[in-house]
Amino acid sequence: MGQERGSAMIWLTLLLCFQSSFAATFMVGDASGWGFGVSNWPNGKSFKAGDVLEFKYNRPNHDVAVVDKEGYESCYVADDAQVFETGDDLITLQQGHNYFVCGFPAHCNNGMKIAVTAT
Template sequence: MGHKNTILLALLATMVAKEVFAAQHVVGGNQGWDQSTDFKSWTSGQTFKIGDKLVFKYSSLHSVVELGNESAYKSCDISNPIQSLSTGNDVVKLEKPGTRYFTCGTLGHCSQGMKLKITILKGNAPSPSSSPSSSPSSSPSSSPSLTSPSSSPAITTDASSASQCFTSFMFILALSLTLILSLF
């Protein structure tokens, strides 16, 4: 009976640690999901991994449309979206490796550069935090699941590092307790 409990607790601790180590990427940094954001520049500073979350923050002038393929992305064809979001504070969980495509559903915004192409990598290592800054630009250049967003601004590197340190401590503590309990 002790070994079954140990295995169960170890699996639970692993699942919790995997969720906590996931990064939240506020799309566009401080500028958010907006026409003035240079999304190509923003994505170049990001690493997206399984379990990470994209957080889209935007005004009522915009929306988020996930496109099914690169052809639709390049041509700004929003006629057959995978999903459409419009709350102004949407969270998309990245559940499997591959490429995903997003654009704004407002007429003309995609062709003006308000679109995002990301590649999700395999791997369990924690992703770096999303950068709170993004570069403004005068000329803009898979089945999802939605979860509730956390607090508003982009996660800073210092806060994320402290959180990951605390999470590592809690994970080690949980595994230690699991080992101790398995001895009884």
């Protein structure tokens, strides 16, 4: 009985390791990158927790801010928001809803924002 339990634990551990090694990387906006009108880019795509979004854009003209649903809908970036500014940012998706906007004035309002749900 103890040996069976040990074998099951080993298989479970291997399965979890195997699953996590298949995280996908998605370039936001595809070849166009992170820019205006990208808000529909996630449509039709499936995302999992642990997948990585790559935001490519011209720095210093844009950035990527991680916001909550309210920030996404209102295009408001709180003072304590995590903001990326390298022009080639990699952000790992958390399970559930993930919201990203450009924090530059009027950029979010002009469609430079995405909402992604990761399972």
